[in-house]
Amino acid sequence: MGAFERVLMRAFGRPEGILGRLGGTVMARLNQPCAAWVIGLLEIRQHDRVLEIGFGPGAGIQLLAAAAPSGQVDGIDPSQEMLAQATARNAVAIARGRVGLRIGSVERLPFEDSTFDKVLAINSMQVWPDAETGLAAIRRAMKAGGAVALGFTTYSGQQPGGLIERLTAAGFVEAKLIETEKAFCVLAVKP
Numbered sequence: 001m002g003a004f005e006r007v008l009m010r011a012f013g014r015p016e017g018i019l020g021r022l023g024g025t026v027m028a029r030l031n032q033p034c035a036a037w038v039i040g041l042l043e044i045r046q047h048d049r050v051l052e053i054g055f056g057p058g059a060g061i062q063l064l065a066a067a068a069p070s071g072q073v074d075g076i077d078p079s080q081e082m083l084a085q086a087t088a089r090n091a092v093a094i095a096r097g098r099v100g101l102r103i104g105s106v107e108r109l110p111f112e113d114s115t116f117d118k119v120l121a122i123n124s125m126q127v128w129p130d131a132e133t134g135l136a137a138i139r140r141a142m143k144a145g146g147a148v149a150l151g152f153t154t155y156s157g158q159q160p161g162g163l164i165e166r167l168t169a170a171g172f173v174e175a176k177l178i179e180t181e182k183a184f185c186v187l188a189v190k191p
């Protein structure tokens with residue numbers, strides 16, 4: 001990895017230190033519209049149990065808690081800096097027990113099988129070290145009939161091509177890609 005990629009990784013990929021702090025502030029502002037769009041596509045119901053992977057500064061978690069007011073929202077992210085920012089942003093919902101955030105990686109999801117109705121990740125899969133293992137772990141943690149959404153802004157570095165095939169290879173069905181000028185999202189169902 002070159003010097004520029006290392007800086008990007010520290011600011012956005014796996015935020016840490018001062019760069020990570022700044023990166024979190026930028027992402028909370030820039031990526032929130034994409035999170036709102038993807039959450040709308042997922043059609044979250046009031047009582048849903050939802051997981052966000054790579055929650056970053058926690059702007060998406062806030063929207064999820066509002067979308068499932070009688071449900072439960074969990075989040076995992078390997079970055080201590082992002083956990084700190086997301087915890088501050090969601091302090092009230094965490095204190096009420098409606099939101100649970102923890103350090104973790106998609107490859108080793110710390111949840112029982114068949115736990116979640118909905119799972120999403122925004123601008124995150126492109127930095128996972130092993131997306132195949134991550135997708136298999138997501139599938140395991142989802143209830144049958146549950147939906148997954150992987151959303152990306154056009155500046156994320158992820159290409160839309162091949163996403164449907166990756167989700168299908170991971171055992172999901174009904175995979176479809178939705179694109180706008182600014183973002184794209186692949187949605188799929190656990191059979």
Ligand SMILES: C[S@@+](CC[C@H](N)C(=O)[O-])C[C@H]1O[C@@H](n2cnc3c(N)ncnc32)[C@H](O)[C@@H]1O
Pocket residue numbers: 012013014015027028031032035053054055056057060076077078079082104105106107121122123124127128129
């Ligand atoms: C570009 S940021 C996006 C953050 C947030 N979702 C947003 O849209 O603003 C990528 C996030 O994925 C997290 N991440 C990196 N590797 C991960 C992994 N293996 N499992 C889960 N999350 C990961 C990073 O710590 C970071 O918070």
